[in-house]
Amino acid sequence: MNAVNFYSKPAIRWLIVFLFAFALSIEYLTPPEYVVGYLYIGGIVLTSNHLRRRETFLITLIAAFLTLSNLWFPVYQLSQASTIVNRAIVVMALIVTSVISDRNRHYQAAIAQQQLRLHAQEQLASLREDFVSTLTHDLKTPLLGAIETLKAMQRAEFGAITPTQQTVFTTMQRSHQTTLQLVEMMLDIYRNDADGLTLKLQPIELGAIAQDAMLTLRELAAARRVHLSLNYSDSGFRQSLWAMGDALQLRRVFSNLITNSIHHSPRGASVEIWLESRPSHQVVKVLDAGLGVAPEELPHLFERFYQGQSDRQATGSGLGLYLSRQIIEAHSGKIWAENRVPNGAIFAFRLPTISP
Template sequence: MKIFADRRIKTLFIQILACVGGFTAAAALLLWSIPQDAAGWIWLAALCMTALILALLLRYFHAEHRTMEQAVQQIEDYLAGSHDARIECDDEGELNRLFHEVNSLAAILNAHAENQQRARQFLKDSISDISHQLKTPLAALSIYNGILQQEQKDPEVVRQFTALSEQELDRIETLVQNLLKITKLDAGTVLMEKSEQRVAELMQALGQRFSIQAERQGKRLIFSGGEHVVLFCDAHWIGEALSNLIKNALDHTRTGDFIQIEWCTFASVVQIKVRDTGCGIHPEDLPHIFKRFYRSRFSKDTQGAGLGLALTKSIVEAHGGTIEADSQPGHGTVFTMNFLIPTKL
């Protein structure tokens, strides 16, 4: 029986059985030795047995009461803010099982509280980062607007600062759009419309999109991989992830450098690499490049918002894949994405 798993209940039960057994043995002995006067002595033995059992019960319930008081005190301490408060439950038994569940509940509540605290801190940091990112283009727009108002009669000045204003507006739009995309991915509200896509066709579309920009900057885009490699993915979102990597590579390479996008398939993995011969990433920054709004103290890029790589990582992980970076300062960077090939059972 589960009730006897509690050591104290088992001990009480054995003690009561011992009292009853002792009384029975004493009564039998009295009936055998002095049958004429046995009744009085048996009554006295019964009273002694009853008093002993009552004393055992009193001691047991007193111990139980003390245990419950200690448990209540620990719960009150927890509610008062002492999140390390726990109820001792080293023994077996139903009551200790209850205490163990209460301790588990306290641990779960602590974990939820920590997660909420981290979420609040993350929201606070994100709002601060967003505000910081928006301040620069908004300040620039304010300056450009003031100049335009003063130089309305000079068409060249108007054209120049209108173009600059358009760049800042593009920065704001890109920031807002990337934030919306990351938020949707985090919330799980994005419905990935996955299907089998030929990677070569995805790369052909990317080549058409970035070839003119690369040519203007004096850089080469190289695409290499098998014609029949197939990736089970959402073509739009994978294109978004690869576009971010290519744009990042174009921003951090010099005239004459090249960006190579290569893909291949293994037994159970489709692998895509984006390699460049640019300035590379400092070793101190490498573990942090996928964090949102992360800005390197070694980077000369003052335009980026630090969201492109974070968005790419979210997209890749939404496809069940992984992404990692390998880089050496002055020798370029390689981003490697691996996607498991779904098994057909």
């Protein structure tokens, strides 16, 4: 007999009949004082696991009836009270077994369905990540080509250009650079999720990294008419904030947070970078005077692709803050956001302090 036939419903029914016949023969060949009705449990469990609920209910009733009927069949005689109580206990055990088996079957079915859903979601997530990774990788080549072509046109390699055309080419190049940065950011995020973030750790001074990031974003701030300022704690005097980190990755965090604040600050406002040295942590805060963040959205700002309901969150891609969280957590640090009084937002992170 092969496995398929063995586990088929007809085979299960014959096995249950055999178990009941075996239990019944032992039950009726022994005096009523010997209660062996527990042997019916095997048939009940098999019925519950492989057959329908109605059949389980029927088998349980039959087992209970046979257990009690042995008090008078095959030989009628007066039974002691202890014998009757023992058989009543067996009947209760059979009913409880039937109920528990039915619940276990229900739970197993629910677990199986949940596992199928999780497997389907994992497959979908894997396909989506592969698709995005491939798509972003293929987008880099035409973007790089377009940027180099625009640079050549700005250098008048294809003929003389007017000042108006120069302005247009500069705008187009900046737009392509922004798109390229977004594509590279997506690639980095998926690479970090899949393989983890590899850091080149060394002692670094956060003030120097902050100044480099501000210098890089100077033109963007000027175009938005936003003033950038660097401040050291409450004293205002320059301090050295040493931490163990990857300078390139932390510069990306500074750039992401400062860029985010520039984009969400009104014209003529200031974006302030505050550096605070503490005994156990170095703290970096980026303050803006924008619209702020709804309190219920603050815990979700650093989730991947998160888009809030307010105008501030709706304008971003949801990638820069998520990548910043990846980098800071890889440095054993913490990143967070809070609202600024009376208006604006504060994006901050902290890293463990080391000796210079």
